[in-house]
Amino acid sequence: MTAPAHPPAVRPAAVDPLRWPDVAARPHSPVRAAVAGRLLRRAARLRGVRVDLPGGRLPVPAPRDAPVLRLHHPEAFLHRIGADGLIGFGESYQAGEWDSPDLVRLLTALAADPAALVPPGTALLRPLVCRRRPAHDLGTADNARQNVHRHYDLSNDLFALFLDPTMTYSSALFPTGPDGAPHAARPDLPAAQHRKIDRLLDLAAVGPGSRVLEIGTGWGELALRAAARGATVVSLTLSREQQVLARHRIAAAGLADRAEVRLCDYREAEGRYDAVVSVEMVEAVGRRFWPDYFRALDRALVPGGRAAVQSITMPHERMTAAADTYTWILKYVFPGGLIPSVRALGEAAAGHSRLLLADSTGFGPHYAETLRLWRERFTDRAAEVADLGFDEVFRRTWEFYLAYSEAGFRSGYLDVRQLLFTRPGEVPPPRREAGADR
Structure with missing residues (x-):
């Protein structure tokens, strides 16, 4: 027995052969x-x-x-x-x-x-x-700027259509039910994003007087939360669009004297800090450059400092099998990156810096819920996406990307973890009073 025939979908009227x-x-x-x-x-x-x-x-x-x-x-x-x-x-x-x-x-x-x-x-x-990754996507200093530009400089207005008012583009952390699953029936996404940020800042022991380096600014919410605690923050981004909006948001909050946003590659970070925090940025670094990334963290930390990193992860065997493969996500959404395993990050840190993995906490189901909320909002606002000048193929590209990512977390293929790296045996830096270095 066969199902009734269905009419074919209308193919996008104008697939621009130069763009697609x-x-x-x-x-x-x-x-x-x-x-x-x-x-x-x-x-x-x-x-x-x-x-x-x-x-x-x-x-x-x-x-x-x-x-x-x-x-x-x-x-x-x-x-x-x-x-x-x-x-x-x-x-x-x-x-x-x-x-x-x-x-x-x-x-x-x-x-x-x-x-x-x-x-x-x-x-x-x-x-x-399976195609191999193109050399022009590798995360060299020059390529990294272009890779970031291709995704994060699309339009701040585009991201504002589906992100919550905190403009946080990483997994939220929802309250959990008795079974430990995220309780997102009536989700408060801004509160869940703040819960995630605050947990990472706690992991890095950020408080009044802390000197903080953030690698990967996003649109500035973590820098705002850290500065509101009394920390002084230097935040690095390669996205001009993000830098402009993050600076505006920080100034509007009256925290411009505590938080600075620099257009700077992580390899060029200057200064010494009590804490380094980095949210879902290491995935864009690429396997070849993980040693550079951990050397940069190590170099930036004062004795006893802590590095708190949030990263999407996958099982080690799957990561190694896919490490050299060119995928749809790399081609159309996130060029140049590789989702690491916890083991790979721990080995890269231990092998190329003095840092060791001290703590690891996963909350993958929370990312599935975060992505669901983003996807539903993106889909509901398709007309506004078009008004910004993005065509039908772009809409279907991002619809597929958000659904594909959500499915990865729902199936258990992907996880997201907050990881703490420290140098064992070192005494934590002394607590400073807020503003002591200004």
Whole structure:
């Protein structure tokens, strides 16, 4: 029995080939498309996914409430996957060739143990179908500026459409229920973001008189919270858009004498500090430059200082398997980065600095809830996204990015952790009175 046919979605009317060359161009690879078709049937069977076609349904058993992959242009979909794997999967969504009534649920099902979706004996063929990272994305000092510009300098107004009033672009920390899960039925996202920031500042022992270096400013909320505690803060960013708005927010709060925002690479940080804090910035550094990152933290800390780092993480085996792979997220959202494992960060710190990992706390389910709120707000304000000058392909790109990321945390493929690095045996710096160094 087949499902009723559904009308194909309207492909974005004008896919700009200069802005979106690989979305505008449909690859033609019949042999690989045939292989992709077999992989699709295997994935549908193993994950209990229903695949709807324009004229019916893929004849694979699926539960009544199965997540749905709705193919509007099956041939184009299979050719893209055959030619470019998971990058093609994402580009096919950007092009409007497939949809789902519950995109997160579908992607969560597909993200669970992805290695099992590959038939036994074919893993050795991975290098033939997975592209390697381009050299121009590597996190050198010059490339890092361009990588940051491509994402964070899109538009402050764009980010304001889906972030909460704190303009915090990292995982929140919600109250938890009796089972330890985030209690987000009626979420107060600004309060949850402050709870996350305050926990990290506590981890770094930031208080009155503390000298704080922040690596990765965002739009300034952590610097504001630290300065309000009586600390003096130097915050580093490579985003001019973020620097302008963060400075404005700090001045509006009357804290410009306590918090300074510099346009500066972490490798060029100057001064010595009681604490270094860094929220979801190390993911952008890249594996080759983790030694530089930890040497910079080590160099910046006074004896007894503490470095508190929040990072998205993944299991070590998955990280090493994907370390050299060019992915859809790297191509379209976060160029140049790599999500680390806790083990990799601990080894990089111990191997290239005097810092050792002293504490690690995870709260991945809270990121899933944070992303849900961002995604729903982004989707609800699609017209305002268009008013800012972003086209339909951009909207679908970010819709897929937010759903893909949420699915990663819901499936357990990703986690987010607050990590404390210290130099064992050193005496903590003495507490200073607020403003003592000014």
